[in-house]
Amino acid sequence: MTSFANRLHREILKKQTPALVGLDPRWDQLPREIQERASQQGGSDAAIHARAFEEFCLRVIDVVSGLVPAVKPQSAFFEACGPDGSRVLANVIQHARNAGLIVICDAKRGDIGTTAEAYAAAYLAGEDPQAAPYAADALTINPYMGVDTLQPFVSRADAVGAGLYVLVRTSNPGARDFQDRQTDDETLYTAVARQVENLSLQLARGETYGSVGAVTGATYPEELAVLRKVMPHTPLLIPGYGSQGGTSQDVAAAFDGRGLGGLVNNSRGILFGFRKGPLAEEFGEARWEAAVQAATVKMIDDLAANTPAGKLRQSSK
Numbered sequence: 001m002t003s004f005a006n007r008l009h010r011e012i013l014k015k016q017t018p019a020l021v022g023l024d025p026r027w028d029q030l031p032r033e034i035q036e037r038a039s040q041q042g043g044s045d046a047a048i049h050a051r052a053f054e055e056f057c058l059r060v061i062d063v064v065s066g067l068v069p070a071v072k073p074q075s076a077f078f079e080a081c082g083p084d085g086s087r088v089l090a091n092v093i094q095h096a097r098n099a100g101l102i103v104i105c106d107a108k109r110g111d112i113g114t115t116a117e118a119y120a121a122a123y124l125a126g127e128d129p130q131a132a133p134y135a136a137d138a139l140t141i142n143p144y145m146g147v148d149t150l151q152p153f154v155s156r157a158d159a160v161g162a163g164l165y166v167l168v169r170t171s172n173p174g175a176r177d178f179q180d181r182q183t184d185d186e187t188l189y190t191a192v193a194r195q196v197e198n199l200s201l202q203l204a205r206g207e208t209y210g211s212v213g214a215v216t217g218a219t220y221p222e223e224l225a226v227l228r229k230v231m232p233h234t235p236l237l238i239p240g241y242g243s244q245g246g247t248s249q250d251v252a253a254a255f256d257g258r259g260l261g262g263l264v265n266n267s268r269g270i271l272f273g274f275r276k277g278p279l280a281e282e283f284g285e286a287r288w289e290a291a292v293q294a295a296t297v298k299m300i301d302d303l304a305a306n307t308p309a310g311k312l313r314q315s316s317k
């Protein structure tokens with residue numbers, strides 16, 4: 001069985017970029033043609049929104065699958081549509097996997113041991129897409145309840161070749177409130193980082209990276225640089241690029257000399273770039289898929305020019 005870290009890095013090397021497209025569908029920002037088609041079939045608002053999210057996400061996946069190694073569906077938007085949304089989330093994950101993409105389901109789960117086992121069984125399919133109802137390659141998880149609550153996710157990930165991304169230092173302004181608290185002689189987030197590194201090292205089995213990753217926001221570049229040093233065997237998932245203000249320079253410290261070790265997420269900036277600024281002028285709503293493609297290529301080029309991820313292109317020459 002190939003580990004999540006190895007499958008991820010194989011895909012990153014193939015696509016020559018660490019750009020990750022976040023699938024965060026928002027009804028009020030969808031192209032009107034999709035809203036109208038979904039509405040014509042009738043039903044409750046939730047059913048209509050779920051239908052529209054499905055068409056939108058499937059079409060986005062078709063545009064980006066040749067460009068990036070991975071996508072990150074944000075479960076919240078699908079859950080907000082109730083049972084129809086949950087079905088659509090599963091379909092979106094399946095479609096992305098069929099297109100050869102690594103899928104990180106962003107549901108930020110975490111609970112006592114036996115409950116965590118159920119969450120892990122729901123989401124973590126690893127290599128076999130039939131192995132879980134929401135058949136993701138990896139899942140975001142919340143460590144706040146303690147190391148014992150991470151263990152069932154780690155065991156499942158190890159058993160099926162799946163991955164995890166543990167929230168360590170998040171991208172939001174309130175990340176400081178609890179995560180920066182001093183505990184003994186370090187901050188809470190560095191204490192969490194050390195635990196994550198231990199878990200990842202166990203799963204790495206002599207390879208550079210294990211399959212327990214960490215979420216570290218692009219909006220805090222200094223903390224990101226510290227965390228990369230604290231967690232040398234841990235793959236990083238870095239949200240906050242683009243709409244939240246993070247830049248390519250801000251994420252540069254995440255990558256090793258080969259350009260591996262990080263994935264940089266962009267959701268709104270790619271999905272809804274057609275709504276404002278230069279992409280709106282060039283493509284407009286009618287050519288929204290071309291705008292998605294252009295926004296993705298722009299991000300890929302930006303990361304290649306301003307971070308060690310540029311090595312991914314050089315190494316293939």
Ligand SMILES: O=C(O)c1cc(=O)[nH]c(=O)n1[C@@H]1O[C@H](COP(=O)(O)O)[C@@H](O)[C@H]1O
Pocket residue numbers: 022024074106140169170171172215216217239240241242243244265266267268269
């Ligand atoms: O786990 C995450 O992905 C995550 C962690 C974090 O610290 N900050 C953060 O923004 N995210 C997610 O990353 C995505 C960011 O979306 P954009 O700001 O539109 O690129 C959303 O789905 C967030 O839920």
